[in-house]
Amino acid sequence: MTGPAAGSGPRVSRIGFRIGGLSAALLGVLVLSTLVMAVEFSANQTRIAEATERFRRLQLAAGAQRDFGALRYWLADLAVSQLTLSERNAGAARDRLTERMGELRSFAPEAASVIEAALEGIWGSAIAAVDAYAAGNRVVGNTLLSQARMQSEAASGALADLVDTLSRQSEQANRTAATAAQAARLRAIVICALIVIAGAGLTAVVLRSILRPLNRIDRAMIDVQQGRAPADLPPEGGDEFGRLSGTLRALHDAQRARAELEQINASQRRTVLTAIETIPDGFALFDAQDRLVLRNRRFLEIFPFVRALSETATYAELLDAELDAGMVEVAQGDREAWRADCLARHSDPSGSRVEVAHGGRWLLVSKRKTPDGGTVAVYSDISELRDRQLDLEAARAEAEQANEAKSRFLASMSHELRTPLNAIIGYSEMLIEDAEETGDKGTVPDLERIESSGRHLLALINDVLDLSKIEAGKMELFFEEVDIAALVEDVRLTVAPLLAINSNSLFVAVAPGVGSMRTDRTKLRQNLFNLLSNASKFTSAGRVDLRVARDGDVVSFEVSDEGIGMSAEQLGRLFRPFVQAESSTAGKYGGTGLGLSIVKSYCEMLGGSVSVVSEPGKGSIFTMRLPARGAEATSPKARATVLIIDDDPAALTSLGTAVKDAGYAVLTASDAEAGLALAREHRPETVLLDIIMPERDGWSVLRTMKEDPLLCEIPVIMVSILSDREMGLAFGAVDLLSKPVDPARLLAALQALTGAQPREVLLVDDDPATRSLFRRILAREGWAVREAADGARALALVAERMPGLMVLDLMMPNLDGFQTLRRLRETEAGRGLPVIVVTSKDLTRREFDWLQANARDVVVKGGDGRAGLLAAISRQVGTGRIAETSGGKSI
Incomplete structure (x- = not known):
């Protein structure tokens, strides 16, 4: 990747800054224009209010003028007619005029004072004139009335001047308001036009500054999509366009690197395929959905029927095709059981290695899970190896027989030679003494040589005899x-x-x-x-x-x-x-x-x-x-070794003392891992195991021992404050003792393990899961169980202590069930041992007949295997309890 990495440096949002600036400018202009228009509107509103006030004052003055005229009229009518109605109308006119005078005084105090003074004089003169007319004094009445008329002229003039002045002011205010409104409208139009022009210009500038880089990036993206290097990109930087430029360059570099990796992967795949084709074994790779995705020519040679299947055939389809092709010998009724067993092993191989008969030859099938959930399978033709193994076994048996014959010969010859040599040495000593007594010194050296040679030969024979005893295990x-x-x-x-x-x-x-x-x-x-x-x-x-x-x-x-x-x-x-x-x-x-x-x-x-x-x-x-x-404890005549695993130092001390005092050799461990290490190193005859321990409890240790071929046959006695004996037996323990442990019961349990146990089964199977299942079944029926992971260990355990019954699997590594049974029947003690064969192998007629002649019973795994096993045990040992519980679930 070239250039600075995308996102390096300060991150700047230039598009946001431009759009934000444009929006802020437009918003500012809008706010400014709104303020100007608001000021104009406020000024126009003030002018209109002022014109309205002028008009109201004009109306008020005009009303006062009308009321004053009405007052003059009704006073004159009162003086002439002397009617009460005229007096009331004149009073009403006077009241209205007085009320208006209060408002006129607020904006025309001088005119109001003149009018009010004239009003008082007119009213007094008019009423006095009415009284004079009523008294018949017309001269006085006329004089007073003339006086009132003169006073009314002054008030009427003042009102006329006021109305005229207010009329001019109102008209002037209306003209001013109209002119200002027209000017404000023109200014608003101009401002809106300027805002539109400025906004359009700014928008065009901002959009151009955004769209031009976007167009360049768009063209660059098209180049990247078509696999070309981006030719025209904005310079890299901290803004959006700069980061997009860096990202596109990085994307192009990644595409180029990916293309190179794809070329490398293709080359490596060709190399792997070539390597797979060169291996002499059949190779197959199944994906997580169990589809066959890769195989070599050797696989097709071993399974030719695969050529007729589709390239995405599943493992189940391969099994069906294998059955249809007759490559495996499976009875018609056992096809589904065989198929289910194969599918189960394939789904969880756990690095399994299984020897199977296929098409007249033997194959070693090795399978292992891949990290992505697939399965790798390797099929090795071991027919020749099995033939060689049989030859080697025969040669080994012959060599063992020859070695046994040699040991017997050496022991016999050593004893036969020792008698004359003792005589030679004895007679030499006697002759030397006689020669010394008779003074025949010349023969003494020769006699001493004879004695020395005899002693040397006797020492040699003793060494040979000792060696023969050591090799025969009789020393x-x-x-x-x-x-x-x-x-x-x-x-x-x-x-x-x-x-x-x-x-x-x-x-x-x-x-x-x-x-x-x-x-x-x-x-x-x-x-x-x-x-x-x-x-x-x-x-x-x-x-x-x-x-x-x-x-x-x-x-x-x-x-x-x-x-x-x-x-x-x-x-x-x-x-x-x-x-x-x-x-x-x-x-x-x-x-x-x-x-x-x-x-x-x-x-x-x-x-x-x-x-x-x-x-x-x-x-x-x-x-x-x-x-x-x-x-x-290490010699052939020594007592058994007992391993004690307990995190409590006091328990280790007390149990160790009790076991040592009984003559056993003791190994101790304060945690599970140390205990397993000692068990693998020393292979003790018995393990005392605490259940409750930190980090790893006793059940986990027991399960690990029963799954380990080297440790599965070691008897385990659980020691704990818990008292679930049935659970301990189901997990594979031979007994469970509750704390505090009774020394007598502990020693009795140890003695039972090293002595005879008539209800003891030796379970021989290389599959830990099968052993665990059989152990639970047999423990539930009250049997003590010893275990062996292969035939060689089974024969060694039989030589140590004869069990009451053996349950034997046929398909096992190193020494299979046929060879184990054959060797067992070759010994005198082993001929009478009841053996029940439990197998998943598809037996030929000849194999079945041979097993019928050499085993007490044959039980096939799957189907009613559990019931068959219990029924077989019942037939061999005649325990009614077994017979009563023989029905049930399959193995």
Whole structure:
């Protein structure tokens, strides 16, 4: 991507600024014009109000003038007619005129004062004249009336002047208002025209400043859509157009990068397809909807019927086509069960590896889920491998028989040779004594050579016999308390003559406080003798050191010499029977290569180890590390090992003490993960497991053990404050003890696990889920269950303790059910063991007949498998409880 990133720098809204400025300008002009028009309107309104006021005053003055005229008239009529009506009318006219005078006084006080003064004089003179006429005094009446007329002329003149003045003012106000209104209308028209012109101009400018960049961006977008580089874009910046320009350039760069990635992906896809085509196995990829989206030619060779299906065929359609093509041997009534079983495994493969018979050959089907929900399947033709496996099994059996024959031969010959050798050595000693007594010194050296050769041959035969016992597993250990310092001194005295042969010196260093250890004295002594004699044999006129130290419960014995040493290649061949470090060594130094092999075997039997560090020409250092206590737990005659997993230190201490006092070896762990690690490392005979623990509870640990092929056969006793024994048995525990644990009940449970259990089933199946289901079924019926994940482990468990019944699956890795059953029936003890075969395999007639002859019953998984299993157990052991509950759900 070139240029600054879209959105970098300050973000400015230039379009908004322009439109906002235009709107603000137009709004300002509108507001200004409105203010001007409002001022004009207010001025016109004032002028109109003033004209209206002038007109009102004119009307008021005119009314006063009319009322004054009416007053004169009625006063004159009163003087002439003397009528009461005329007097009342004159009074009414006077009242109206007086009322108007109050308003006239507000804007014409001088005229009002003149009129009011004249009014008072007229009224007084007129009334006096009426009274004189009424009295018959006409001269006085005429005089008074003439006086009243003169006074009325003054008032009438004042009213006339006032009306005339107000009339002129009103007319002038009307003309002024009309002129101002006309001028305001013209100004409003001009202002509106200016506003329209200015708004149109500003709008055109703003729209041009927006539309021109938009047109450029629109053309650039068309270029980007058609895959071309945008040719004409506004400069990048913080405004909208700048950000759009940056976005379009980034979009074009992204399109170009995407095109490059698509080319790379296409190239990689071609490479992957080529790689898939080159692998010798069938490969298939199913999407999340189980549609076949990718396969190679080898897959089509194995499943040719796939060619006739559509490219989007589903896995279910492949199964139907496989059944229709007759590639698998499935009975007509079992087609749906076989199909459902295949679909279930395909939907949740969990990295499964299944061996299946297909089209006359054996296939290894490996499946695994992809991150997007699809499934990868690899189909390997293992027909040749299975044939080779059978050949290897036969060869192994022959080799085991030959090895057994060799061990028997060596043991027999060793015993047969030992008798004459003892006679040779005894007679040699007697002849030496006789020669020394008779003084025949010349024969003594020859007799000593005979004795030495006889002893050497006897030691060789003893080594061969020991090796044969070790290989046959018949070597016994006898443990006792051994004083380490005393044993080392005894070895030093014994080996001293051997060191003197090559003029070697021995230095012994025993650390203070090394104390004693419980071990097999003879085996430890023999190991030290072999190491020291070996060091002396390869050292000449040098020094041999023996250092003994103790670190906690481990005692180490270190033997070092200054001999010829060994290379890394020679060290790799060390400790093998009848093999020496170098082929020329035997010719120069002698020996058979058995000593170090026996040392290693004895160390392992005693629960320890032996290691060596060496360099050519710098000598060698052999180190034995042996346990000071509890070694019996590792020997063939030792008691069982018990692993205790509990987060409570007090519970660990109390349970450990009770189990140790009963003679068991004890391993402890304070959390689940440490306990599982110890179980995998030491494979104890029994596990005591607490349920309530932090981070991970006992149920989770038990489930993990039962799903692990290496741990599933270990019996587990749940120990907790909870008391749900049935739940513990369903999960795979052999018993559940409530806290606080009764020591007697605990030891009884342990004794039951190491002793005979007549209602014990050995469940042999490589599928943890199937084992879990069978375990629940059998535990519910009151059976104790041991488990094995393959045939080899099953045979080993049978050799340890014979169960009352075996439930055996046929399809298993390493050693399948047929081979397991065949080997079981080859042993005398195994011939009488009831075996129920439970399998999902589609059996041929020959396989079924063979199983009928070698197994007590055959139950097919699926359908009424659970009822079939319980019914089969009922038939074999005759327990009424089993028979009564044999109906129910399928396995």
